[in-house]
Amino acid sequence: MPVPAYTFLLLSGAVFTLGAIGFMVRRNPLVVFMCIELMLNAVNLAFATMSRYLNSLDGVVFAFLVITVAAAEVVVGIAIIVQVYRAGRQMDVDELDLMKE
Amino acid sequence: MVVGFAIVAAWELVTAVGVVAFRKPMYNALSLVANMLGLAVLFLMLNAQFLFAAQIIVYAGAVMVLFVFIIALMNPEADISFRPGGTEWVYGVVFGVIFAALLAALLFNRGLTGRPGAFTPEVIAAAGNVQTIGTALYTRFLFPVEVTSVLLLVAAVGAVYLAMRRIR
Numbered sequence: 001m002p003v004p005a006y007t008f009l010l011l012s013g014a015v016f017t018l019g020a021i022g023f024m025v026r027r028n029p030l031v032v033f034m035c036i037e038l039m040l041n042a043v044n045l046a047f048a049t050m051s052r053y054l055n056s057l058d059g060v061v062f063a064f065l066v067i068t069v070a071a072a073e074v075v076v077g078i079a080i081i082v083q084v085y086r087a088g089r090q091m092d093v094d095e096l097d098l099m100k101e
Numbered sequence: 102m103v104v105g106f107a108i109v110a111a112w113e114l115v116t117a118v119g120v121v122a123f124r125k126p127m128y129n130a131l132s133l134v135a136n137m138l139g140l141a142v143l144f145l146m147l148n149a150q151f152l153f154a155a156q157i158i159v160y161a162g163a164v165m166v167l168f169v170f171i172i173a174l175m176n177p178e179a180d181i182s183f184r185p186g187g188t189e190w191v192y193g194v195v196f197g198v199i200f201a202a203l204l205a206a207l208l209f210n211r212g213l214t215g216r217p218g219a220f221t222p223e224v225i226a227a228a229g230n231v232q233t234i235g236t237a238l239y240t241r242f243l244f245p246v247e248v249t250s251v252l253l254l255v256a257a258v259g260a261v262y263l264a265m266r267r268i269r
């Protein structure tokens with residue numbers, strides 16, 4: 001195996017970290033959502049890596065399920081964001097504290 | 102292969118930074134498309150052709166079209182997390198460095214363990230990648246697949262309900 005599993009996993013960790021930074025720093029809910037997708041993608045990369053290097057199918061199957069769940073999550077999340085936008089609220093996750101009380 | 106991996110890895114990191122750091126949401130979305138295409142190439146390098154196809158169709162195709170469409174529809178202004186004097190980026194980068202260091206330390210301290218399975222690349226190639234995964238999905242992982250199908254149905258119903266309803 002020319003490329004060791006460590007490098008794939010380190011890349012996965014780096015992308016996950018970047019997604020986590022964006023998740024906490026950015027204010028626009030759409031961009032926050034994209035950062036979540038970035039983190040899910042990084043996890044999928046780790047799954048596929050371990051699947052390849054352990055000669056197992058479990059990681060690939062789990063990555064497939066993660067893709068499916070992410071698609072469902074995006075549909076519902078974007079529907080909520082569009083509703084909030086149509087209600088005329090500011091697109092700022094710090095201002096959206098309606099459910100806090 | 103090593104050179105190819107280095108190129109794709111650099112591509113992944115650059116586009117991931119683009120997702121986090123571009124001011125305009127449309128640029129974030131396009132960076133994410135580029136990131137997902139690079140990830141599909143990585144899946145191909147990892148001998149996961151099925152994931153490659155699913156990644157292109159579901160993520161780069163469906164999900165990102167949805168994102169770009171919504172951004173074009175709503176036309177949100179540039180993000181206010183870039184106002185001058187904001188300290189959140191400093192905290193974010195400090196957190197990121199610590200978090201990445203912890204991840205790397207965990208990886209190199211514990212090492213990679215695990216019992217190798219029976220599905221070597223030769224076995225998968227003999228039966229076909231999609232056939233092997235399909236068989237696993239519908240035998241060993243039948244219950245998760247069914248649960249996921251219910252989840253997709255619920256998500257579709259919920260999205261339609263949210264789209265029909267007008268709040269306030």
